[in-house]
């Protein structure tokens with residue numbers, strides 16, 4: 272797609288490190304036709320680009336009052352196929368939730384027309400929340416999984432798309448027939464993505480054993496082999512729920528631990544994304560660190576289906592790489608902004624048991640949703656921040672006009688109340704705690720506008 276050179280003028284904010292939120296109130300970012308950042312200035316006037324090299328014709332996009340540019344969110348764990356069940360989980364816990372709510376829904380994706388409606392909706396919705404990259408689980412169905420890849424590509428969302436493998440302890444109506452068929456069908460999805468995006472510029476296949484209980488030893492080993500042979504990333508679940516962990520112990524009696532099951536299969540590598548990690552032992556954390564596998568923290572899900580409180584501070588202190596995942600529909604929300612809030616609140620519950628140092632700050636949670644997520648999906652250096660050479664995966668946030676109680680509510684700006692006396696740090700905190708998709712005015716992936724709200728002047 273032909274893009275313009277574009278100058279994004281206005282405040283920009285991004286995370287430099289876990290606790291260093293860089294706020295530039297008067298910024299200018301130049302983005303080339305290929306969607307890459309070619310210029311970053313901290314003073315819009317002085318930094319104006321020379322009127323040559325094509326920049327004299329550059330398109331200009333300005334933030335609105337109390338607005339700012341922020342990196343797009345990276346959802347490191349989301350089940351696209353479970354989107355119709357977001358908010359529907361009753362009082363279930365993981366294993367009964369899978370049987371009651373999840374497997375019946377996922378099995379319906381043999382109907383491609385239904386898959387198309389749902390996948391189009393979830394990609395449009397996550398883009399509207401500022402999610403520029405998502406690591407998706409689809410279902411076992413090859414045509415529907417390939418369709419999800421097509422939809423991400425045509426709507427412009429950066430995505431990892433995984434066909435789910437599961438060949439035991441699943442309902443007869445919804446499982447792989449054999450190890451061979453699981454590998455063959457996974458390969459078919461890899462081939463499809465190679466066909467539509469040969470260099471995986473936007474869409475990357477991801478090898479997806481559902482979790483240890485639903486895969487035989489043979490299937491785990493075969494997928495481990497495929498992971499090594501192709502160099503493609505892989506994703507799965509780990510230590511989410513205590514009953515699940517007991518089940519893994521009984522199914523893999525010779526393994527030292529849940530993490531060890533994946534390690535034995537060759538599935539614990541720097542390109543592995545492990546979702547949940549709520550109940551890991553110190554020895555498992557050490558093994559995961561040694562292998563440099565990555566963690567997707569899913570706090571909304573862990574609360575909703577009462578799995579537990581993940582010790583994020585401990586994992587960070589021990590040097591594990593952590594990002595955030597909505598885990599729709601164990602998680603009720605497809606909004607990463609809501610997930611950030613949930614991460615902060617779950618950390619406060621951990622703190623009530625283990626001490627104040629467990630608390631995550633606003634800055635830290637934003638880091639996990641951007642830079643942290645980029646590391647989890649192996650795209651650090653390309654996305655998650657605003658530096659020359661990185662790709663313009665970004666959102667434009669608008670917090671609304673200054674207004675007191677006597678003035679009319681600014682409905683377009685949602686719930687964030689700005690009175691004009693706030694520091695930038697306070698405005699960011701207000702966005703995190705009271706904002707929603709109404710504040711996400713426009714979203715770009717690789718420089719392409721992939722979502723905008725009414726009133727956006729771009």
Ligand SMILES: Nc1nc2[nH]cnc2c(=O)[nH]1
Pocket residue numbers: 350365369373481482508511572598601
């Ligand atoms: N949260 C969650 N955990 C799982 N473990 C195995 N499958 C799933 C799933 O679909 N969601």
Ligand SMILES: [Zn+2]
Pocket residue numbers: 348350508546598601
């Ligand atoms: Zn999940």
